[in-house]
Structures are given as C-alpha cells and as structure tokens.
Amino acid sequence: MKKISLTKLFFIFFKIGAVLFGGGYAILPFLRSEIVEKAQICSMEEVTDFYALSQCFPGLVAGNVCMFVGYKARGILGALAAVVGVCSPAFISIVAVFSFISVIVKYPLVQNIFEILDLAVCVLIYLTIMELWEHSVFDKFTTFIFITAVILSAKFNISPFIIVISAGILGLLRFVLFPKDIKSSKKKQEEGEKDA
Amino acid sequence: MHNILLLAFEYFKIGAVAIGGGYTVIPFLYYLVEKYGWFNVSEITQMIAISNLTPGPIGINMATFVGLKVGGYLGSIFTSIAFMVPSFIIVCTLAKFLKKNKENQYIKNILYGLRPAAVALIAVAGLKILNATCINITKFQATYNPLDLMSLKAFIILAIFALIGLKLKKNPMILIAIAIVTGLVIRL
Numbered sequence: 043m044k045k046i047s048l049t050k051l052f053f054i055f056f057k058i059g060a061v062l063f064g065g066g067y068a069i070l071p072f073l074r075s076e077i078v079e080k081a082q083i084c085s086m087e088e089v090t091d092f093y094a095l096s097q098c099f100p101g102l103v104a105g106n107v108c109m110f111v112g113y114k115a116r117g118i119l120g121a122l123a124a125v126v127g128v129c130s131p132a133f134i135s136i137v138a139v140f141s142f143i144s145v146i147v148k149y150p151l152v153q154n155i156f157e158i159l160d161l162a163v164c165v166l167i168y169l170t171i172m173e174l175w176e177h178s179v180f181d182k183f184t185t186f187i188f189i190t191a192v193i194l195s196a197k198f199n200i201s202p203f204i205i206v207i208s209a210g211i212l213g214l215l216r217f218v219l220f221p222k223d224i225k226s227s228k229k230k231q232e233e234g235e236k237d238a
Numbered sequence: 239m240h241n242i243l244l245l246a247f248e249y250f251k252i253g254a255v256a257i258g259g260g261y262t263v264i265p266f267l268y269y270l271v272e273k274y275g276w277f278n279v280s281e282i283t284q285m286i287a288i289s290n291l292t293p294g295p296i297g298i299n300m301a302t303f304v305g306l307k308v309g310g311y312l313g314s315i316f317t318s319i320a321f322m323v324p325s326f327i328i329v330c331t332l333a334k335f336l337k338k339n340k341e342n343q344y345i346k347n348i349l350y351g352l353r354p355a356a357v358a359l360i361a362v363a364g365l366k367i368l369n370a371t372c373i374n375i376t377k378f379q380a381t382y383n384p385l386d387l388m389s390l391k392a393f394i395i396l397a398i399f400a401l402i403g404l405k406l407k408k409n410p411m412i413l414i415a416i417a418i419v420t421g422l423v424i425r426l
Contacts, residue, residue: 059294061414067363071410091349094356100257101325102297113333132294136302147287155421160371162417165399166410167364178353191358202359203257213351
C-alpha cells in the first residue's frame with residue numbers, strides 16, 4: 043500500500059462523489075476503479091467488509107464506506123478528507139440548483155436522463171457483484187447465506203441491518219460450533235486471496 | 239440563528255440513529271415538518287426528487303436542502319456537518335478496532351459470514367432498479383401480454399450498457415457520461 047497525501051485523498055473522493063447517483067450501493071464500482079485499482083489503498087474484499095459494516099451502523103452508507111477507506115489510508119484525518127470529499131459535490135450541487143429547483147424537477151428530459159442513469163448504475167452494480175463473487179460466495183455456507191439474504195431482503199423486505207448482523211453472527215457461530223469445517227473452506231479463502 | 243442550531247441538533251440526532259443510508263432519513267423529515275413546520279410535505283417530495291437527480295450521497299443532498307430552506311447557506315453547512323458527525327465518530331472507532339484485531343479469528347469469521355450477505359444486499363439493490371426501469375408488473379397483471387412485462391427499449395439500452403461496461407471495466411465513470419448523453423438523445 044502506497045502512502046497517499048490527504049489532498050489527493052480528498053480529490054479522489056470528490057471525483058467519486060461527483061459521479062455518484064442513487065443509493066450507497068452505487069459507490070462500489072467507483073471504489074473498485076479509483077481506490078482498489080488506481081490508488082491501491084485496500085483490496086476489494088476489504089471494501090466489501092466496509093460496505094457490510096456500513097449498513098449496520100448509523101449514517102449514510104456511502105459516507106461510512108468512504109470514512110472506512112479514508113481511515114485505512116491515513117487514519118482519522120484520512121477519514122475526514124474522504125467524507126468531506128465525497129459529500130462536497132452533493133452539497134455544491136444542491137446549493138447551485140436550489141433557486142430554480144421546482145422548474146428542474148418537472149422537466150421530462152431531466153426525468154428521462156435519470157431513468158437512463160439508473161440503467162447504467164444497474165449495469166455497474168452487477169459488474170461489481172461479478173468481482174465480489176469469488177471472494178465472498180465460494181462454499182456451501184456462503185452460498186446459503188447469499189441465497190437466504192437475497193430472499194429475506196427482496197421478498198420479505200427485512201432490514202439490511204438485521205440481515206448483515208445475523209449473517210455475522212452465523213459466521214461466528216459456525217466457527218465456534220464447527221471449527222473442523224472451517225479449515226477446508228479457509229484454505230479456499232486463502233487461495234482466493236492469493237489470486238487477488 | 240436559533241433555528242439553525244435547533245435544526246443542526248435535530249440533524250445530529252438523525253445522523254446518530256438513521257441506520258441504512260439516505261432514504262431512512264425521510265421519515266425523520268416528516269417528523270420535522272410536524273414538530274417545527276419549517277417546510278411542508280410537498281417540499282419533502284421535491285427534495286427526494288432533486289436529491290435523486292443531483293450527484294452525491296442522497297442524505298447530504300437532503301440535509302443541504304433542508305438547511306438552505308431553514309437557515310440559508312450557514313444553515314446548510316451546519317446541517318450537513320451535524321448530520322455526519324455521529325457516524326464519523328462511530329466509523330473511526332470501529333476502524334481503529336478492526337485495524338488492531340485484523341488477525342483475530344473471531345473477527346475473520348464474522349466477516350466471512352458478512353460478505354455473502356453484503357453481496358446479496360447489493361444484488362437486491364440492482365434488482366430493485368431493474369424492477370423500476372425495465373419491468374412493469376402492474377401493466378402485465380392488467381393485460382397479461384408478455385410484451386407489457388418488460389420495457390423493450392430499456393432492456394436494449396441495458397444490454398448495450400452491459401457490453402460497454404464489460405469493455406470499460408476499469409472506468410465506470412465513462413459509462414455514467416454515456417448514460418447522460420443517451421438520456422439527452424433517447425426518450426425511454
């Protein structure tokens with residue numbers, strides 16, 4: 043991991059904040075390209091962990107993820123640079139459009155752009171999932187968690203907070219109750235880490 | 239000034255309890271309307287729409303909007319900062335703890351269980367967008383015509399975006415730019 047300056051950290055996150063449309067999940071593809079690949083602050087696995095944890099704690103998911111990454115890079119000041127960076131475009135854009143806001147929203151063209159942006163975000167999300175897949179869902183246990191979580195969230199609208207916490211507890215329980223099973227799957231996990 | 243501080247304090251509280259991102263703030267906005275009457279319910283709808291159309295985290299978009307409404311520029315700055323302070327403290331504490339206990343087997347196994355759940359939640363987020371843009375179940379239920387189930391135009395654009403996305407894996411920002419241009423030219 044390279045040491046990165048606070049100014050650079052701020053600008054990386056500012057850039058991410060400026061192209062971020064939609065909820066917190068939309069940030070993942072940009073973290074992959076800017077943080078994991080270009081700046082090499084952390085691995086995609088760590089980003090997944092940060093994302094999962096961000097869902098369980100108060101605050102904006104996107105904001106929390108950025109603070110985690112910023113902290114990883116430069117401690118508390120890094121977290122500050124990251125969160126100010128990612129939030130600034132949101133702040134500036136609202137200040138900029140505030141006075142003529144009621145006109146903009148009614149424009150069909152603007153609505154149309156937004157709908158097409160949704161499609162692009164959707165594509166980016168699934169590309170990210172493809173990357174996350176091999177390090178997150180790789181054995182029976184993780185497949186089980188994945189399928190259960192999809193059903194609970196999509197079908198029953200269970201809060202992500204509950205899903206993530208229970209998944210964490212299950213992971214812990216499995217370790218405590220069946221320590222023997224873990225060895226085989228851990229090997230795979232480590233192999234996966236090496237590939238990355 | 240009194241209003242600004244009051245709003246900042248309210249937003250600090252929201253920031254400390256709203257788990258799960260920007261949209262969880264919305265119920266609190268209705269509460270603010272009832273308690274203080276700083277803005278009205280139709281303005282909340284407008285806020286949500288505009289927050290979706292502007293870049294950046296939706297929660298900050300809304301906090302800035304509310305701040306501007308109640309206390310001008312100063313109000314917007316105070317509100318946004320107050321909103322982020324609780325999570326900043328929490329995340330820094332947690333990140334410090336994780337850094338110290340990186341090799342801890344318990345933490346490792348908690349994360350091992352967390353990861354597939356996180357991926358599942360992301361997948362569901364993607365499904366919800368697809369559902370809103372490409373699939374029209376209500377129309378299908380009314381007509382039972384399979385052609386009504388899916389917006390063909392949206393689906394074709396999605397497929398083209400997917401191809402571009404696979405090619406430009408390293409640069410998701412370009413896809414966002416392409417999408418904005420497409421939105422200017424093609425009516426969905």
